């Protein structure tokens with residue numbers, strides 16, 4: 223119990239793992255490369271979260287405070303791991319900027335995901351037209367209290383298009399996965415926009431709506447029924463401008479017709495990419511990546527949170543698109559696996 | 573260029589100028605034939621609001637285009653062009669011109685409500701069809717359908733008398749829809765009745781056809797109903813932005 227467990231990454235998954243470990247009296251070293259803890263919801267300034275409706279700064283901010291005030295947790299921000307070696311129960315590692323090797327009984331990787339960079343889909347206008355923005359930017363407009371506005375001239379939009387699956391489900395850019403949460407997040411944002419701007423129409427362009435599980439009626443149906451958000455079945459192929467407004471082009475597959483519809487604001491529902499650091503993480507920690515570039519899980523059922531390296535655990539969006547609540551659950555599961563491996567390292571070879 | 577496979581294009585989508593000279597070149601007739609663009613260039617939110625404001629159309633915004641209604645539809649089985657799912661979509665995105673194109677089939681809905689019982693989102697497509705037919709009438713795109721005329725004759729009799737009397741009902745309906753009174757099936761029906769029903773009942777039916785008994789103390793009810801109907805009619809017309817004083821047809 224004296225050697226701290228190493229938790230890399232202080233997003234929802236890492237915060238949950240660290241808290242679970244510390245709750246049992248286990249010491250933890252929590253390392254994050256960013257200048258503060260909280261992961262994507264805090265660093266990217268998300269607004270109200272799915273599904274609790276709590277503001278990210280309250281909900282995840284609360285998890286950060288809980289960790290920061292826990293004497294069993296040592297926090298190192300703006301830090302990465304440069305070397306990692308050893309066997310389960312006796313890992314050795316080095317922090318960037320330190321000369322001395324540290325030791326860990328168990329290690330959990332909670333290094334999360336990277337947002338898809340939409341300049342990789344130039345035909346959708348991001349970086350060319352200021353009024354083409356991402357879901358992350360709309361989250362920030364809402365969470366900062368500045369409101370949803372067109373970035374070109376600050377006007378309040380009368381018509382907003384949300385394009386789903388930008389950077390997901392697209393072989394052309396080597397992204398064959400579904401990012402899982404963006405349908406629900408988009409329905410949620412659409413409702414927030416309609417609530418803030420009742421005069422503004424919101425259209426969502428989709429191929430499939432994947433508001434899985436209990437999100438179906440709470441987000442998809444609610445956005446249609448209560449907030450009158452309209453869903454159009456089309457994968458938008460191009461965003462241009464007529465000099466005044468943006469023009470969204472695609473095919474309305476239900477009426478078999480091309481569409482060129484004017485919009486004030488176009489929001490791209492950007493996907494969850496593998497963490498841009500993953501190649502480096504894989505080589506430093508000696509773990510394998512799965513074919514999309516996320517961390518490969520070792521086992522699906524028998525050992526929660528395992529990677530391809532015995533004793534090295536993973537939780538959250540590091541191993542594939544994940545929600546916050548599932549990342550938190552995985553963080554706790556990985557903490558349990560870590561404690562088990564410390565108590566009975568011999569049986570943990572799976 | 574003349575368009576060779578013109579038969580594939582709807583007439584209204586062809587534009588042709590009989591006399592057109594561009595920069596001194598005569599391009600009249602076939603030489604100036606254009607195909608109108610099929611591109612959807614804008615949405616019109618108000619069409620859905622119109623339909624939603626009429627009785628039956630309230631839930632139209634819930635539709636997610638699953639097609640269950642069309643699949644189960646009695647009329648669609650006979651006429652594949654009768655497609656409630658499609659019309660609901662046209663209304664939702666405001667493709668008014670497309671919708672009006674089907675005005676001759678939309679009213680054919682027989683209100684069997686199979687669609688309503690199968691719809692997973694409780695859109696009540698039968699109601700939407702009713703509202704749409706109503707909308708087409710109010711906007712003057714279609715004359716009143718026989719079903720609407722029947723409804724009107726039927727209800728005006730109930731409102732006036734507090735009860736229904738089949739003989740008069742059918743007579744008025746036939747008259748209003750320009751059908752002859754001696755329909756073969758009707759004559760056959762009456763002949764059958766006369767042969768089979770007991771004398772006492774026949775006498776009573778005959779008497780009531782002549783005397784037109786009223787429901788006692790009906791006038792208060794009649795006035796209340798008339799007031800309500802005028803109010804509702806005005807509401808519907810107002811919702812569509814039409815003048816509210818409709819001369820009764």
Ligand SMILES: Cc1cc2nc3c(=O)[nH]c(=O)nc-3n(C[C@H](O)[C@H](O)[C@H](O)COP(=O)(O)OP(=O)(O)OC[C@H]3O[C@@H](n4cnc5c(N)ncnc54)[C@H](O)[C@@H]3O)c2cc1C
Pocket residue numbers: 230231232233234235236253254255256259260261262263268270271272273301302303332333334335336337357358361403407492493494497499503537538539540544545546547549
């Ligand atoms: C626009 C958008 C909105 C979303 N809204 C919701 C929502 O409302 N509800 C919901 O459930 N989910 C939502 N999600 C998903 C949510 O962001 C993720 O589920 C969650 O952030 C995953 O948590 P995590 O801890 O696994 O990873 P992250 O949040 O990505 O945290 C990873 C942490 O690791 C650190 N890190 C990364 N690499 C290294 C390294 N090499 N060394 C050290 N530290 C490192 C990072 O700095 C970061 O702090 C949304 C996603 C997007 C894109």
Ligand code: SF4
Pocket residue numbers: 386387388390391399400401402403404405406430431432491493
């Ligand atoms: S969750 Fe929805 S928007 Fe996101 S990738 Fe999957 S289908 Fe596309």
Ligand code: SF4
Pocket residue numbers: 634635636637638639640641642656657660690691692693694695696697
């Ligand atoms: S069954 Fe209901 S939801 Fe499905 S297409 Fe018809 S009206 Fe829409």
Ligand code: SF4
Pocket residue numbers: 641644645646647648656680681682683684685686687688697698701
């Ligand atoms: S009520 Fe009308 S639309 Fe519905 S199934 Fe019957 S005929 Fe078809």
